[in-house]
Amino acid sequence: MSERIPATNIPVQTVAPAHNAEPIVTKSFRGRYRNLRIAGGGLLFGLYFVTVWLSWDGRQAVLWDISQRQFHIFGATFWPQDLTLLTGGLVICAFGLFFITVLAGRIWCGYSCPQSMWTWLFLWVEQFSEGDRNQRLKLDRAPWGVTKLWRRGQKHVLWLLISVATGLTFVGYFTPIRPLVSELVALEAGAMSLFWLFFFTAATYLNAGWLREKVCLHMCPYGRFQSVMLDDDSVVISYDAGRGDPRGHRRRELAPAEAGLGDCIDCQQCVQVCPTGIDIRDGLQMECIGCAACIDVCDSVMDKMGYRRGLIRYASQRQLSGGPLRLWRPRLLAYAAVLTAMVVALAWGVATRDLIGLEVAKDRSLFRYNAAGQVENSYRLKLLNKASEPRTLLLSVSGAEALTVNGQTRVRLAAGESRELAWAVALAPEQLHRVSSELVFSAIDAEQSGQHASRVSRVSRFTGPPGS
Ligand code: SF4
Ligand code: SF4
Structure with a gap:
């Protein structure tokens, strides 16, 4: 059995100004993992915002009708009597998360978690309205005036619009969305609909706009589990200390060996892009949400320096120690077998359920x-x-x-x-x-x-x- 990787709980480091109470101001970056997240996120946002408007057999295609106690999904209707199937589906999701974590760390957090995806969207709006990191820090320090009011106002209006759209869509999965929108336009929406619309709008605005990484760091229990689930063969985002250390600045034309240094030029860019404000060079940490921003930015630094990419990369601890990549070890195979059996059992249960x-x-x-x-x-x-x-x-x-x-x-x-x-x-x-x-x-x-x-x-x- 492989050894567990200790995931340390290193105090969160923020980037200039550096103390925990200050908000983290991230730098924008480009790269292939960012592109992957944009493509995947676009698909997930599309599914979320579009599915609620689809119809099937003259009825909303996906609707959790609480008043009728029915769940409609593309022509199939589930009742409270089918609760075991729903429970089975949730157990499969949880087990699937364990499986994917053992395989590749927190890629769920980095690429699909709603908290992360909405935070990235809000960050993009912030950069669009207020500029990149240095401009935002400058705007923070600037006295209130027309420019600051305009930029901040624009950001908050856009955040609110996204939040309202998110809240309305969410409520629309529980109350038929077309009548709901008509009632809202006619100012005839019921108190319950208005309450939940307000609640989910506020939750989106606060979570993605203000709390951001604090939800991941202090509210989500998943990060705490990862040290139990990961092992030496889990492929996680890692800094290759053997190649990068000793770190230090050097002239570009000087090869690392000539400067007596490793490949890390200690530019701090991996810290400046990190949405949770940590330094991946300190090792795997509970605060790392696996977003791969540090990989993208470090690759661009390596490109500029003319060094090989991958100083920060997806790698197992065994690989970093010079060993082979061992994806399919017995533990993961056992998880895969159990997961497959559960999926087959659920599919059989759905196909043969009593109508x-x-x-x-x-x-x-x-x-x-x-x-x-x-x-x-x-x-x-x-x-x-x-x-x-x-x-x-x-x-x-x-x-x-x-x-x-x-x-x-x-x-x-x-x-x-x-x-x-x-x-x-x-x-x-x-x-x-x-x-x-x-x-x-x-x-x-x-x-x-x-x-x-x-x-x-x-x-x-x-x-x-x-x-x-
Ligand atoms: S981005 Fe790369 S080169 Fe720069 S400090 Fe981080 S690990 Fe070192
Ligand atoms: S350490 Fe890297 S992968 Fe982890 S949260 Fe920070 S930027 Fe993302």
Whole structure:
């Protein structure tokens, strides 16, 4: 078994001015990992903002309808009874995160986490409105005037617009978005919709505009787990100390060997671009969110110096010590096998889930005699059509000879409709062989036939008089 990498908790360093209370002002940079994040982020933003407007079968394609307790996703409808499937999906996501962390560190944080993606978007707006790092530091120090008011105002207006769009979209996944927008335009939106719209707008504005890396450093537990999950073969963002040290400034025309130095020119650019304000050269730290900004900027420094790229790069501890890259070790293979099994089980569960819901509740009264002298028990049958089209259900009960049913046995339900039926089941006293016996209630789709017909069964008890 590989050894765990100790992820140190080095106090966060900020870049000029350097103390923890000061906000981190990052420098802009270019590079291939930045391009990758922009491409991936663009796709994720597109999915988030566009999906909510898609329709399917005349209904919003993705909608968590809280009032109806239904989750619609592209023609499929899930009900509270399908909670185990949702739980399974969440467990798979959590396990997938473990898997990807063991494989490649915090790439989820760097490339897909909503907190990171919105923070990068807000940072881009800040740079657009106020300029690069030095201009922003200068603007910070400048007295309030027209220029400062204009630049700051522009930034906050853009942040607010993005926040409103984010909040509205989020609420739109829980309340149909087209009617919601119409109500907002007509100033007729309900108090609940307005509250959640305000809440998610404020949350976006505060988290991405003001709190930023503090959410990652102090609120998100994921960074704390990484030292447990990473091992010597995890591919993480690393500074190659063997190649970079001793660090120091030198004239460009001087080769590192001639200057008696390593490849790191100690330009501090990797610190200046870091959104959490750390120095990756101090080793793997809990504060590192794996954004690869330091790789991009250091590569550009290496290019300028005419050195080989990759002084900071994705590498395992084993590789940095001169060993081979070992991606598929037993631990990761075991994780992959478990993850695959869970995904297959969930897919099977979704594909074969019951589209008929049936619950049977026996009345509290034990039994009674009906007019024909039979022993009778009462039940409430709750039926649900989970399909997106109407269904006719045939109801039956079995478990004893010569059962008679007083209640509806053929029911037509609209798509998504639920209905409650009162049933009385009666048995002749001579058919009763014990005080309590088992009955099986079934609902079957009348429009299907044979063994492939959708059917659901529930077990309940039939109670007779003492001495039966
Ligand atoms: S950007 Fe590269 S060269 Fe500059 S200080 Fe960081 S590691 Fe050294
Ligand atoms: S150390 Fe590098 S990868 Fe980690 S958060 Fe800072 S810039 Fe991003």
